[in-house]
Amino acid sequence: MKAYRGALLRFDDQHQPVYDSDGLLVIGPDAQGGRQLVHAAGAYDALAGRFPDVAVEDVRGQLIAPGFVDLHVHYPQTDVIGAPAPGLLPWLENYTYPHESRFADKAYARSVADFFFDELMRHGVTTALTFATSHPASVDAAFEAAQARGLRFITGKVLQDRHSPDGVRDDTQQSLADTEALIRRWHGVGRLGYAITPRFAPTSTEAQLRGAGEIAARHPDVWIQSHVAENRDEIRWAMELFPGARSYLGVYDDVGLLRERAIYAHCIHLDGEDRQLMARSGAAAAVSPTSNLFLGSGFFDYVQADDHGMRYGLASDVGGGTSFSPFHTMLAAYYVGREGQTKTGLSLTPSRLWWQHTAGAARALGLEGVIGNLQPGCEADFVVLDPQATPLLARKTAQADSLDELLFALIVLGDDRVVRRCVVDGRTA
Structure with missing residues (x-):
C-alpha cells in the first residue's frame, strides 16, 4: 500500500x-x-x-x-486537429476520411496510438471512450497500446458501409463479423472494453445498423457509441435516408442501439421527445464543446438536458475538438452554458464542470464508483x-x-x- x-x-x-x-x-x-x-x-x-x-x-x-474521463475522442484524428473547413461534412470529406484510410496499416495505427495515449496521460486523462477506424487493425493497435499502459480504455471498429470513400468504406456482413470477433478478442481483457461503433447513421445502411443492434442485444455489457444531432445539414441528410424514423435519434432506437452504456456524441439539436427517449433508455450524451464551437455546430442545452433527466459528460472530440486538455474542454463548456441555453445563460459552477469530466462521465459510461x-x-x-x-x-x-x-x-x-x-x-x- x-x-x-x-x-x-x-x-x-x-x-x-x-x-x-x-x-x-x-x-x-x-x-x-x-x-x-x-x-x-x-x-x-x-x-x-x-x-x-x-x-x-x-x-x-x-x-x-x-483522473479525467474523456467520453468521446477519435484517436485516428490526432493529426487532424486544427484542419480548416466550413463545417462538419466538408471537414469529414476533405480531412478526416483521407487520413483515416491510412489506419489499415497496423504499424502506422500503433504509432499514432502510442502518441495519442501518451498525450492523453500528459493532460491527465486516465479513461477514454474512443473511435478507431473501419479497419480491424486500428482496433488491435489501440487496445495493445492501452494495455501496455494499464489504462481503462474502450474502443471499437467503425461501421460505415455507404456514403464513404474507398479506403474507409467497409462491407456490411464483414463489418459485423469483424465486430463480433473483436468483442471476443478484447472485451473484458484487463481494463479494456469494446464499443459497437457506427460512425453515424448516414454512413451505415439499415442492414448494418440492424446488425449492430443485434450484436448489442447479444452482448449487453459492451458499449455503443456514435454521433447524433451534431449539425443541421447532417440531420437533414439522416432524415432523407431514414424517412420512416421519428427523428435522427429515433433511427438508432429503431434498430436497438439506445440503451445503458450507449454514448452519443453531441446531442445538440434534439427535441423534448428525443431527450425523454435518451433519459428513458439510459443512453448518455458526450458533450463536446470545443468541437462544437470549432465546427460551428451549435450549443448543447444543459437546461433542457437536466429538465428531461438526461445523463451526460464532457469530451474532447479530438480532432474536431481543438485540445486534449480537460481544462480547455471545461472552459469551453462554461462558455456553452453562458451562451447556448434555451432562455437565459447558465453559469455552470466549477465543481459541476469538474464532475462532468470525472465522476459524471463515469456515470454516463455505467462505471460510477469504478472510475472518475x-x-x-x-x-x-x-x-x-x-x-x-x-x-x-x-x-x-x-x-x-x-x-x-x-x-x-x-x-x-x-x-x-x-x-x-x-x-x-x-x-x-
Missing part, C-alpha cells in the same frame, strides 16, 4: 465536491492482489493513525484529484495538479478563498503544465 498527502478532491453520492485542504489518499491492491484501488480518502489528521506502516508521499501544495472518483473502492487513477504551474496561475490561486475559486482558476488558466503526475492503476504514467 502507498499513501499521498496533499489537498484532496473527490465527489459524494449527490455529485457534490468533497475537499480536504490537507488530505490523505491511501491506495493498494484489491483482494486478489491485482488491480490498484482506493482504500481510504479523507482528512490527514483523521486517517494517518489508521495506516502507521504505510509510506506517505508528501505532495502538499498540490491537488490530488480523480477517489472514494474507497474506486480504481486508483488520479492526477496531481500544481496550482502554481505558471506565474499567473500561482498569483491567481494564491488569492483563492474557496474551492470553487481554486477550481475555476485551474479551469480558466490551466493546461498540461498543471499536470505534474498522472497515476494509472496506482502507477505513475
Whole structure:
C-alpha cells in the first residue's frame, strides 16, 4: 500500500465536491492482489493513525484529484486537429476520411496510438471512450497500446458501409463479423472494453445498423457509441435516408442501439421527445464543446438536458475538438452554458464542470464508483495538479478563498503544465 498527502478532491453520492485542504489518499491492491484501488480518502489528521506502516508521499501544495474521463475522442484524428473547413461534412470529406484510410496499416495505427495515449496521460486523462477506424487493425493497435499502459480504455471498429470513400468504406456482413470477433478478442481483457461503433447513421445502411443492434442485444455489457444531432445539414441528410424514423435519434432506437452504456456524441439539436427517449433508455450524451464551437455546430442545452433527466459528460472530440486538455474542454463548456441555453445563460459552477469530466462521465459510461472518483473502492487513477504551474496561475490561486475559486482558476488558466503526475492503476504514467 502507498499513501499521498496533499489537498484532496473527490465527489459524494449527490455529485457534490468533497475537499480536504490537507488530505490523505491511501491506495493498494484489491483482494486478489491485482488491480490498484482506493482504500481510504479523507482528512490527514483523521486517517494517518489508521495506516502507521504505510509510506506517505508528501505532495502538499498540490491537488490530488480523480483522473479525467474523456467520453468521446477519435484517436485516428490526432493529426487532424486544427484542419480548416466550413463545417462538419466538408471537414469529414476533405480531412478526416483521407487520413483515416491510412489506419489499415497496423504499424502506422500503433504509432499514432502510442502518441495519442501518451498525450492523453500528459493532460491527465486516465479513461477514454474512443473511435478507431473501419479497419480491424486500428482496433488491435489501440487496445495493445492501452494495455501496455494499464489504462481503462474502450474502443471499437467503425461501421460505415455507404456514403464513404474507398479506403474507409467497409462491407456490411464483414463489418459485423469483424465486430463480433473483436468483442471476443478484447472485451473484458484487463481494463479494456469494446464499443459497437457506427460512425453515424448516414454512413451505415439499415442492414448494418440492424446488425449492430443485434450484436448489442447479444452482448449487453459492451458499449455503443456514435454521433447524433451534431449539425443541421447532417440531420437533414439522416432524415432523407431514414424517412420512416421519428427523428435522427429515433433511427438508432429503431434498430436497438439506445440503451445503458450507449454514448452519443453531441446531442445538440434534439427535441423534448428525443431527450425523454435518451433519459428513458439510459443512453448518455458526450458533450463536446470545443468541437462544437470549432465546427460551428451549435450549443448543447444543459437546461433542457437536466429538465428531461438526461445523463451526460464532457469530451474532447479530438480532432474536431481543438485540445486534449480537460481544462480547455471545461472552459469551453462554461462558455456553452453562458451562451447556448434555451432562455437565459447558465453559469455552470466549477465543481459541476469538474464532475462532468470525472465522476459524471463515469456515470454516463455505467462505471460510477469504478472510475472518475477517489472514494474507497474506486480504481486508483488520479492526477496531481500544481496550482502554481505558471506565474499567473500561482498569483491567481494564491488569492483563492474557496474551492470553487481554486477550481475555476485551474479551469480558466490551466493546461498540461498543471499536470505534474498522472497515476494509472496506482502507477505513475
